[in-house]
Amino acid sequence: MEIEATNFIEDIINKDLKEGRCDHVQTRHPPEPSGYLHIGHVRNIVLNYGLAEKYGGICNLRYDDTNPQKESQEFVDSIQDDVHWLGYNWHEIHYATEYFQMNYEVAIKLIKEGKAYVCDLSPEQVSEYRGTLTEPGKNSPYRDRSVEENLDLFERMKNGEFEAGSRCLRAKIDMASPNMNMRDPVIYRIQYLNHQRIGRSWNIYPTYDFSHPLDDCYEGVTHSICGPEFEDHRPLYNWVVENSGLKNHSRQVEYANLYIKGAILGKRFIKKLVQDGLVTGFDDPRLYSLRGLRRRGVLPNSLKNFVLAAGISKSNALIDPEFLNHFIRDELNQVSKRVMAVLNPIKLVINNWEEGKEEEIELEDYPQNEETTKRTYYFGKTSLIEREDFIEEPNPKFYRLYVGAEVRLKGAYIVKCTSFDKDENGNITTIYADYEEGTKSGTNCTKKVKGTIHWINPNHAKQVEVRLFENLVDEESQDEVEGQERATGDFKINPNSKTILDNCYVEDTVDYNFDDRYQFIRNGYFCLDKDTTNNKLVFNRTITLKDTKKK
RNA sequence: UGGGGUGUAGCCAAGUGGUAAGGCACGAGACUUUGACUCUCGCAUGCGUAGGUUCAAAUCCUGCCACCCCAGCCA
Numbered sequence: 180m181e182i183e184a185t186n187f188i189e190d191i192i193n194k195d196l197k198e199g200r201c202d203h204v205q206t207r208h209p210p211e212p213s214g215y216l217h218i219g220h221v222r223n224i225v226l227n228y229g230l231a232e233k234y235g236g237i238c239n240l241r242y243d244d245t246n247p248q249k250e251s252q253e254f255v256d257s258i259q260d261d262v263h264w265l266g267y268n269w270h271e272i273h274y275a276t277e278y279f280q281m282n283y284e285v286a287i288k289l290i291k292e293g294k295a296y297v298c299d300l301s302p303e304q305v306s307e308y309r310g311t312l313t314e315p316g317k318n319s320p321y322r323d324r325s326v327e328e329n330l331d332l333f334e335r336m337k338n339g340e341f342e343a344g345s346r347c348l349r350a351k352i353d354m355a356s357p358n359m360n361m362r363d364p365v366i367y368r369i370q371y372l373n374h375q376r377i378g379r380s381w382n383i384y385p386t387y388d389f390s391h392p393l394d395d396c397y398e399g400v401t402h403s404i405c406g407p408e409f410e411d412h413r414p415l416y417n418w419v420v421e422n423s424g425l426k427n428h429s430r431q432v433e434y435a436n437l438y439i440k441g442a443i444l445g446k447r448f449i450k451k452l453v454q455d456g457l458v459t460g461f462d463d464p465r466l467y468s469l470r471g472l473r474r475r476g477v478l479p480n481s482l483k484n485f486v487l488a489a490g491i492s493k494s495n496a497l498i499d500p501e502f503l504n505h506f507i508r509d510e511l512n513q514v515s516k517r518v519m520a521v522l523n524p525i526k527l528v529i530n531n532w533e534e535g536k537e538e539e540i541e542l543e544d545y546p547q548n549e550e551t552t553k554r555t556y557y558f559g560k561t562s563l564i565e566r567e568d569f570i571e572e573p574n575p576k577f578y579r580l581y582v583g584a585e586v587r588l589k590g591a592y593i594v595k596c597t598s599f600d601k602d603e604n605g606n607i608t609t610i611y612a613d614y615e616e617g618t619k620s621g622t623n624c625t626k627k628v629k630g631t632i633h634w635i636n637p638n639h640a641k642q643v644e645v646r647l648f649e650n651l652v653d654e655e656s657q658d659e660v661e662g663q664e665r666a667t668g669d670f671k672i673n674p675n676s677k678t679i680l681d682n683c684y685v686e687d688t689v690d691y692n693f694d695d696r697y698q699f700i701r702n703g704y705f706c707l708d709k710d711t712t713n714n715k716l717v718f719n720r721t722i723t724l725k726d727t728k729k730k
Numbered sequence: 731u732g733g734g735g736u737g738u739a740g741c742c743a744a745g746u747g748g749u750a751a752g753g754c755a756c757g758a759g760a761c762u763u764u765g766a767c768u769c770u771c772g773c774a775u776g777c778g779u780a781g782g783u784u785c786a787a788a789u790c791c792u793g794c795c796a797c798c799c800c801a802g803c804c805a
Contacts, residue, residue: 357733368803499741620763
């Protein structure tokens, strides 16, 4: 399924193209390598790579690696891997740190033109001088230093002569601006850190506000697409570009964030879950990290279709998880191999079936496709069926097994339940039924029954481990995790978020592969997990089937 | 509180002066060797709110309300 969607960003691009503000489209995907990618990043990735693709332009991957305090090589590697998994390719790969010399030269130009100055105020003082939301700031006493002194001081900052935090370079704009970002923003700070890519080669680091617009211009970016939090940085973005003397003028376009109700997003929250041992790692299947989703069995196109269908607007969206689930199911339904598996087995014995006799039956691998392959399976006297497919006390809304009820065994015969055994503790141990001749599936049997259940022949079964997942966050505290910033860590973890069943059976007639997706009839969509316990196959349930059972 | 942004159904979201697209969810029915899938039908006299302009307003104007972002030498 290909989702076609246009949005306001394309309107802007079309207008720019039409009015000659640009003659091509170039975007960039600018992650900071400070965490693993999660579903909230997919929209940005789809937009940047997708728009470039759509307009025949290019999209570079550019790491915004200007703050070594939060970054590491682990994250730069994982980001590339995740982008590839989503099916995108960058044109070139760049790092903000590549442009440090060029950034530095622009800074020198600004100083020479009296548009930037070295400030000796401490971080606390800078904050004090900045004023508040309602009161204007006041000028730094160092604001009017001579060009020569600024040049000298900046050079010495670069040479590592001053303590970190003791001085910084600031753009000289307007301390009384109602926009806090324009009150002489810091554009360079001193940091003596070992950067993952450039080591200790620089003692001064440009801030995002300074490097980002410049880097966009160097690369020839036409549309710099970013989150809503940068909307009031746009005047600063433009100030930097206009005062840089660079030819290319990129345009910053903001769009709103996308959140999923009940999902914990945000790098720092996911990190906390991992650190606290509440999840097994960044690829825990319960997480909405790309790694987690992937291990859970979600296919990348489902994610793309989801963000495309959700649309792009300027109002922050808190989306119902069922909306995502729909796209996950939709794709899985098309590609999954149908297989019978019993998760919670109970024995079913056919009274009127000859002991030891097995009959070949035919099952379709992909009944959702016209030209499906088929496989042979075996029906015998004893089967394993799902415990919940039998009920002791009949209920009019229940149309599976109870004494006297008729049900079809998928691919085989219609059977009628006759009795059941209980052990001394009152647990049901065996169910008995009669099969009806002439009702085999695929023959021209006209008899119809309400229910069809799946089963496993224990002589042709693999015992496997199955992992079922539910929402990580306790439902009652879901409201507290609505938005990324609101997820303060107060949420409760759902103790049932992960269930491991180790007494499950699947047909042994199927070849199981890591890349394949399976629908266990009536039990949901599954994929193989890399972990194996006791040499048993381990299946993760990606998602359940839609449940429309009448209550 | 100064500035910026956003308010269309339970959740997303089209709409740009001509009488409220679409998807998810939900409800009813058909089909069915999966209570899945598929199909059919239903689902806003209403567009945050109060006024105003107009033959005509979700769209234009004015006031008000709600939510989000900004006072890092983070991005």
